[in-house]
Amino acid sequence: MKPLSIKEINEIVQGELVGNTTELIIGPEQLDRASNSHISFVGSTKYISLWNTSKASVAIVNENLTIEPGENRALIKVKNADLAMAKLLEAFNPPPPQFDHDIHPTAVVDSSAKLGDDCKVGAGCYVGKNVILGDGVILYPNVTIMDDTQIGQHTIIWSGTVIRERTEIGSYCIFHTNVSIGADGFGYRPSDDGRGLVKIPQIGNVIIGNAVEIGANSCVDRGKFSATIIGDGCKIDNLVQIGHNSIMGRSCIMAGHSGLAGSVTLGDGVIIGGSASIKDHTTIHSGATVGAGSGVVGDIAAGKTVLGYPACDSRDMLRQWVALRKLAKK
Numbered sequence: 001m002k003p004l005s006i007k008e009i010n011e012i013v014q015g016e017l018v019g020n021t022t023e024l025i026i027g028p029e030q031l032d033r034a035s036n037s038h039i040s041f042v043g044s045t046k047y048i049s050l051w052n053t054s055k056a057s058v059a060i061v062n063e064n065l066t067i068e069p070g071e072n073r074a075l076i077k078v079k080n081a082d083l084a085m086a087k088l089l090e091a092f093n094p095p096p097p098q099f100d101h102d103i104h105p106t107a108v109v110d111s112s113a114k115l116g117d118d119c120k121v122g123a124g125c126y127v128g129k130n131v132i133l134g135d136g137v138i139l140y141p142n143v144t145i146m147d148d149t150q151i152g153q154h155t156i157i158w159s160g161t162v163i164r165e166r167t168e169i170g171s172y173c174i175f176h177t178n179v180s181i182g183a184d185g186f187g188y189r190p191s192d193d194g195r196g197l198v199k200i201p202q203i204g205n206v207i208i209g210n211a212v213e214i215g216a217n218s219c220v221d222r223g224k225f226s227a228t229i230i231g232d233g234c235k236i237d238n239l240v241q242i243g244h245n246s247i248m249g250r251s252c253i254m255a256g257h258s259g260l261a262g263s264v265t266l267g268d269g270v271i272i273g274g275s276a277s278i279k280d281h282t283t284i285h286s287g288a289t290v291g292a293g294s295g296v297v298g299d300i301a302a303g304k305t306v307l308g309y310p311a312c313d314s315r316d317m318l319r320q321w322v323a324l325r326k327l328a329k330k
Contacts, residue, residue: 009076025039028085037057042065058075107139108125118136119139126145135154140159146163151163156175158216162180163182166182175214176214186221219240231249235252246262260278264284269287273292275292276293289305
């Protein structure tokens, strides 16, 4: 990416330019690490002091903040600095790894598989029987796609990912490294003689909607019967566990180390904080938020925010924590 002038950057983010700089910008950087050839951003008042000491020549700032650019420095005022910075990061984003072959000679693609136009299959990949890949699907090296799986157009799957048989995946998804889709759900019962555990067969599959992103080393287990379902637009962080027969609505977010036990149902727009755990057979209704580290053991009403272990209304939990601090001081 070639360096950009302040005017070229403002054309990308469409903000209000305050001040000016002759510096050309080579990329974005944190305020405390930036040089005079970097752009940074200020999204709240607590970062204004960092701007005053930063070497960055340009900052994207929320329009409601009172901040001065300084000599040979500029500000671009926008409604939402985070969203504007996302546009800029896209402009500076380096190109992805390139393929020398559309289908690498070391890839194994079954003769019954159907690949759409412009698919890329990297070294060491395996594409099984009756697999269907839509147009523009990219499989980076060492991806495994098992039999009878269908993947929609322009989905990107990074190295080490394993997608088990009969999985259905939508278009424009991104699966990062070492994702596991469709492994057996965790199902065991004590044997009749009480001397061991009986494995419960898991004969369902996984259905994933469009524009779903799943972070590295996350797992989505197949259903015991029917399907584990992830709705359109869901965003799942690294190291997340989604148990068998769970159902996620549209545009849910799950942060790292969180997990759903079996047969959990999430409505649309549910947010699960990092390291939160959700008990099996519970329902979290649309728009609810589960705070980081919380343990949900019962259903959560729509739009409610819960916190703690066991999780309860966030305001109640905060009052409990304040009371405990007061007791500790006595």
